[in-house]
Amino acid sequence: MAALSSRDRWLTWAVRIVGLLVIGALAYLAYTVYMGQRQAESSSLASRAVANLEQAVKDNPDSPDAHILLGDAYRDTGRPSDAIKEYNTALELDPDHPVALSGLAIVAMYQEEWTTSQGYWQRAIEILSKNQFASQDLRLEKAYYYYGTVLIKLGEYEDAIANLKEALRIRRSDADTHYALSVAYREIGSPSNQREELEVALLFVPTLPEANYDLGLLLLEDGDEASAAELFRKAVDGAPDREEPLDALVALGPFSERMEAAESLAESDPEAALYEARIAAALDSENIDAVRLVARLLQRLDSPEDERAAWERVLNLIPNDAEAAEALEALDTDS
Numbered sequence: 001m002a003a004l005s006s007r008d009r010w011l012t013w014a015v016r017i018v019g020l021l022v023i024g025a026l027a028y029l030a031y032t033v034y035m036g037q038r039q040a041e042s043s044s045l046a047s048r049a050v051a052n053l054e055q056a057v058k059d060n061p062d063s064p065d066a067h068i069l070l071g072d073a074y075r076d077t078g079r080p081s082d083a084i085k086e087y088n089t090a091l092e093l094d095p096d097h098p099v100a101l102s103g104l105a106i107v108a109m110y111q112e113e114w115t116t117s118q119g120y121w122q123r124a125i126e127i128l129s130k131n132q133f134a135s136q137d138l139r140l141e142k143a144y145y146y147y148g149t150v151l152i153k154l155g156e157y158e159d160a161i162a163n164l165k166e167a168l169r170i171r172r173s174d175a176d177t178h179y180a181l182s183v184a185y186r187e188i189g190s191p192s193n194q195r196e197e198l199e200v201a202l203l204f205v206p207t208l209p210e211a212n213y214d215l216g217l218l219l220l221e222d223g224d225e226a227s228a229a230e231l232f233r234k235a236v237d238g239a240p241d242r243e244e245p246l247d248a249l250v251a252l253g254p255f256s257e258r259m260e261a262a263e264s265l266a267e268s269d270p271e272a273a274l275y276e277a278r279i280a281a282a283l284d285s286e287n288i289d290a291v292r293l294v295a296r297l298l299q300r301l302d303s304p305e306d307e308r309a310a311w312e313r314v315l316n317l318i319p320n321d322a323e324a325a326e327a328l329e330a331l332d333t334d335s
Contacts, residue, residue, distance in 0.1 A: 046077050057086075064090035064097050071103050080107050098124045102143060109146070114153045121147035125163075141170035145177050152184055160184045175205035182214065191218060209238035213245045225252055226275045229282035237285070255283040259290055266293070270300050281313075288317050295327065304331055 053070040060066045071086030084107055090100040105120035121143055128140040144167035151160035164181045167174065182197035198215040201208055216231035229252050235245035252258075258280040265273035274297040281290040295310035308331050314324040 046073075049073055050077060062093060064093040064100060067093070068097070068100050068103060071100070075103065075107055075110075080110060083107055096127050098127045098139060098143070101127070102139070102146075105146065105150075109150065112153075114150050117150050118147070118154065121150060135170060138171065141167050141174070144170070145174065145180065148177075148184070149180050152180065152187070155187075157184045157187045161188075173204050175201040175208055175211070178204070179208060179211050179214075182211070186214070191221075194218070207234065207238045209235045209242065209245065212238065213242075213248070216245070216248065220248070226278040226282075228252070229279040233282040233285055249283060252279055253283050255280055255287070255290075258283060259287075259293075262290075262293055262297075266297065270297050273297055274301065286317060288314065291317060292323070295324070299327060304334070307331065 050070070050073045053066070053073050057063075057066045057070050067086045067090040071083040071090070074080070074083035074086060084104060087100045087103040087107070090097055091104075094100070101120045101124040105117045105124065108114075108117035108120060124143045125140065125147060128134060128137055128143055131137055131140070134140055144163045148160045148164035148167065151157070151163060161181060161184045164177055164184065167177045168181075171177075178197045178201035182194045182201065185191075185194040185197060195215065195218050198211050198218070201211040202215065205211075212231045213235035216228040216235065219231065220228040229249060232245050232249035232252075235242070236249055239245065258276050262273045262276035262280055265276065274294065277290060277293045277297055281287065281294050284290060291310070291313050295307060295314055298307040298310050308328065311324040311327045311331075314321050315328075318324070
């Protein structure tokens with residue numbers, strides 16, 4: 001077969017490139033069609049649910065619960081005015097219905113009508129508190145929580161703290177409530193209480209972005225840049241669209257300087273090197289050299305628990321990494 005001329009080779013490559021572009025365009029088109037279908041299916045399901053609930057209200061016009069369920073559906077599908085109408089109809093049928101009051105309070109929160117929401121939550125709490133099993137009523141717990149967050153918006157921090165603590169009496173393990181309590185303590189200038197609540201929140205939900213960010217700021221104020229950087233990284237990973245954690249993390253760079261400092265100190269001062277390496281690994285959590293250096297330094301400093309976590313991070317980046325596997329095996333043997 002005769003060799004292709006340069007012109008023929010060029011045409012062949014051009015055809016291949018065009019072919020790849022067409023394939024890519026078709027793949028993208030297929031993806032957008034698929035996502036559009038998913039969104040259309042979701043919208044269709046929501047529409048059917050609303051239609052079914054509307055029929056339920058027609059069939060049971062005197063049922064406050066039917067009106068409340070329809071109100072919830074309207075609220076969740078972006079129809080707040082219709083939701084308010086249904087909740088108010090429920091209250092006409094049952095003036096002390098706490099769920100209808102809660103529905104109105106939540107809509108008011110969506111609309112940032114904090115004083116209006118405050119009044120509804122007060123009434124809901126008053127009614128729910130009379131329940132024989134109030135101390136175990138999760139509806140009351142949520143009412144105290146939301147009421148506390150509304151009071152924070154209104155600047156009534158001491159009352160917010162009192163109500164959030166009431167929520168925790170019913171359910172101690174709610175990370176969002178502990179976080180809201182930390183915000184109230186921050187606003188009244190109580191960093192020790194703020195830190196305690198942030199730490200508890202992160203015990204229950206270690207990935208909670210806002211708690212990681214706020215605790216990182218406190219640690220940064222204490223001069224612990226390494227721990228702050230690690231918390232900022234968790235906040236960034238948990239909420240990629242938020243600018244504040246990323247800005248705080250980037251401000252601790254640049255990566256190259258932190259990495260250079262860690263490497264230069266590795267032999268003479270491993271603790272100082274670890275400090276710099278932790279910041280470098282937080283700045284670029286997928287840089288295997290930084291992550292591996294943290295693990296090696298922890299190994300030298302005989303910190304088995306932290307070392308194990310560091311080698312596991314190495315394996316997350318390189319699943320078949322021999323050094324990490326050997327180190328973890330040694331830790332298992334020693335434990």
